[in-house]
Amino acid sequence: MSFDRLIEGIKRTKNPTVAGLDPKLDFIPAYIKEEAYAQYGKTLEGAAEALYRFNVGLIDALCDIVPAVKPQAAYYEMYGWEGVRVLKRTIEYAKSKGMFVITDGKRNDIGTTMEAYAKAHLGVTEVEGEPLEVFGGDALTVNAYLGTDGVKPVLNVCRDSDKGLFVLVKTSNPSSGELQDRKLDDGMTIYQTMGRMCEQWGAELPGKYGYSGVGAVVGATYPAQLGELRKALPHTFFLVPGYGAQGGGAQDVAPAFDENGLGAIINSSRGIMCAWKKEEGLDPKDYAQAARREAIRMRDEITALVPVRN
Amino acid sequence: MSFDRLIEGIKRTKNPTVAGLDPKLDFIPAYIKEEAYAQYGKTLEGAAEALYRFNVGLIDALCDIVPAVKPQAAYYEMYGWEGVRVLKRTIEYAKSKGMFVITDGKRNDIGTTMEAYAKAHLGVTEVEGEPLEVFGGDALTVNAYLGTDGVKPVLNVCRDSDKGLFVLVKTSNPSSGELQDRKLDDGMTIYQTMGRMCEQWGAELPGKYGYSGVGAVVGATYPAQLGELRKALPHTFFLVPGYGAQGGGAQDVAPAFDENGLGAIINSSRGIMCAWKKEEGLDPKDYAQAARREAIRMRDEITALVPVRN
Numbered sequence: 001m002s003f004d005r006l007i008e009g010i011k012r013t014k015n016p017t018v019a020g021l022d023p024k025l026d027f028i029p030a031y032i033k034e035e036a037y038a039q040y041g042k043t044l045e046g047a048a049e050a051l052y053r054f055n056v057g058l059i060d061a062l063c064d065i066v067p068a069v070k071p072q073a074a075y076y077e078m079y080g081w082e083g084v085r086v087l088k089r090t091i092e093y094a095k096s097k098g099m100f101v102i103t104d105g106k107r108n109d110i111g112t113t114m115e116a117y118a119k120a121h122l123g124v125t126e127v128e129g130e131p132l133e134v135f136g137g138d139a140l141t142v143n144a145y146l147g148t149d150g151v152k153p154v155l156n157v158c159r160d161s162d163k164g165l166f167v168l169v170k171t172s173n174p175s176s177g178e179l180q181d182r183k184l185d186d187g188m189t190i191y192q193t194m195g196r197m198c199e200q201w202g203a204e205l206p207g208k209y210g211y212s213g214v215g216a217v218v219g220a221t222y223p224a225q226l227g228e229l230r231k232a233l234p235h236t237f238f239l240v241p242g243y244g245a246q247g248g249g250a251q252d253v254a255p256a257f258d259e260n261g262l263g264a265i266i267n268s269s270r271g272i273m274c275a276w277k278k279e280e281g282l283d284p285k286d287y288a289q290a291a292r293r294e295a296i297r298m299r300d301e302i303t304a305l306v307p308v309r310n
Numbered sequence: 311m312s313f314d315r316l317i318e319g320i321k322r323t324k325n326p327t328v329a330g331l332d333p334k335l336d337f338i339p340a341y342i343k344e345e346a347y348a349q350y351g352k353t354l355e356g357a358a359e360a361l362y363r364f365n366v367g368l369i370d371a372l373c374d375i376v377p378a379v380k381p382q383a384a385y386y387e388m389y390g391w392e393g394v395r396v397l398k399r400t401i402e403y404a405k406s407k408g409m410f411v412i413t414d415g416k417r418n419d420i421g422t423t424m425e426a427y428a429k430a431h432l433g434v435t436e437v438e439g440e441p442l443e444v445f446g447g448d449a450l451t452v453n454a455y456l457g458t459d460g461v462k463p464v465l466n467v468c469r470d471s472d473k474g475l476f477v478l479v480k481t482s483n484p485s486s487g488e489l490q491d492r493k494l495d496d497g498m499t500i501y502q503t504m505g506r507m508c509e510q511w512g513a514e515l516p517g518k519y520g521y522s523g524v525g526a527v528v529g530a531t532y533p534a535q536l537g538e539l540r541k542a543l544p545h546t547f548f549l550v551p552g553y554g555a556q557g558g559g560a561q562d563v564a565p566a567f568d569e570n571g572l573g574a575i576i577n578s579s580r581g582i583m584c585a586w587k588k589e590e591g592l593d594p595k596d597y598a599q600a601a602r603r604e605a606i607r608m609r610d611e612i613t614a615l616v617p618v619r620n
Binding site: 022024025033037042043044046047072074075077078079080081082084085087088106107108109110111112113114116117119120121125127128130132134135143144145146147148149150168171172173174175176177178179180182183184185187190193194197 | 332335352353354382387388390391392398418419420421423424427429430435437444453456457458459460478481482483484495
């Protein structure tokens with residue numbers, strides 16, 4: 001019902017980062033794709049299988065040093081139900097290796113429809129009274145443009161199943177300000193207002209390390225807002241995208257953390273997944289070891305500035 | 311690249327309504343579920359198969375009088391990849407019967423990630439240069455909290471594949487005002503600002519009936535805002551949820567239409583799907599005929615107030 005399990009993973013690994021699993025076909029070494037196509041054809045199923053094998057290699061190489069993965073639902077949906085099946089298999093595999101799984105789906109709706117998303121991604125679906133786990137993630141990203149009606153159903157599922165959610169507050173993209181930075185008539189911006197709602201919603205899911213089960217997505221590309229929100233939202237854990245490929249560095253994400261080096265987890269997707277393409281002369285079969293080296297570099301760069309304290 | 315095909319369906323059937331396909335197990339007659347469980351077990355696959363058979367009955371009973379269906383992605387995702395496969399099969403079946411399909415996914419993300427959602431739901435995914443249709447919907451609902459970066463990739467796919475999108479503007483739920491009704495420092499509300507962005511984005515996808523390929527979701531439960539937005543957004547086609555079960559009636563949705571009875575499509579989900587539960591003494595095997603009777607009643611109620619003109 002909070003991010004206690006995630007925080008314990010961060011303390012154990014002394015690493016406040018999460019590896020994004022956004023496996024585009026372009027990111028996957030040719031030998032993996034060829035093996036998958038040979039078995040399943042150049043089809044959605046073949047492509048999805050390549051995604052899965054790529055993910056398994058990454059998870060194996062990262063699971064002892066990185067506490068969490070963040071599969072991005074879009075890159076699985078893109079390959080149809082075959083891809084969505086691989087999302088489930090990836091989540092299962094990451095959990096079997098002890099990783100915390102943040103499903104990045106940015107889902108949103110109201111009432112029983114939002115409850116359906118929450119059951120799908122975090123809870124259980126009942127079939128004739130039998131509770132069945134569906135995707136089994138540990139946390140889900142959520143877009144709260146629809147207000148409390150779109151968040152309450154997720155809170156209820158999180159309370160029952162010890163899960164969490166991350167609400168989009170200030171996203172990392174260049175146009176995030178078009179709406180999110182606009183000032184309301186009380187002088188607060190939209191992202192500040194959304195952040196304040198996270199604190200309110202989070203009061204229902206308190207955690208033992210001071211952070212609730214309602215986190216916020218705040219981009220590394222806006223370091224001033226990161227620091228401002230860290231102060232304004234003392235119970236809200238941050239998921240921080242935008243490090244690496246999108247331009248954010250360790251200096252930029254440092255303001256996201258509290259004095260114990262907690263309070264935030266920094267995501268890198270392309271930086272880790274595509275590390276193998278940047279090492280000259282590397283055998284593509286060693287892609288996962290290149291990912292591990294980049295994950296260690298990222299961890300060390302961030303914790304040199306902001307060490308994780310126990 | 312616009313809603314021309316949808317508008318032509320509305321003109322042909324003289325019916326500006328869409329049947330929501332949100333098939334919860336509770337809504338499905340027992341005989342359908344028992345047949346599906348007998349074949350596939352009381353599993354996610356069995357439940358998903360029951361959803362599909364229920365949908366097929368509804369589509370068969372509605373396809374000559376209702377121009378469009380709106381499957382709600384959450385109710386399929388809830389049954390895992392097996393449910394997502396049935397979303398695809400449902401879309402295929404509805405299209406084979408000449409219906410326009412609005413996939414209600416409220417998807418949102420940025421850049422290539424949003425492009426992945428657009429390809430999944432509206433376009434094609436390339437596997438080794440081979441373009442493969444994935445879900446094949448005609449339109450997708452989108453949440454634009456992330457700004458233009460989250461909409462542009464969908465516009466591009468819509469332009470290439472003659473599809474459309476509906477952006478959440480003023481949703482039908484009680485708490486929609488928490489954020490959407492807040493006034494910005496220029497005096498406009500957030501939903502008005504979002505509506506104005508729809509007009510701007512829509513300029514890239516003009517249609518021959520005056521409506522662009524960028525529509526807006528505006529709830530039947532807020533008739534004053536519906537009328538206000540109809541005047542303010544002359545090129546934006548409205549998808550209007552909240553009729554029936556959520557409390558909106560024909561009087562409430564009338565302001566959504568232009569002087570030709572166009573410019574909006576009104577959704578009913580539970581009202582149509584569960585009509586069979588309200589007719590006393592009805593054989594559940596006649597559920598689809600009950601749905602048809604309710605769809606006709608709804609059409610007649612709305613077009614009595616606002617006739618569709620050719």
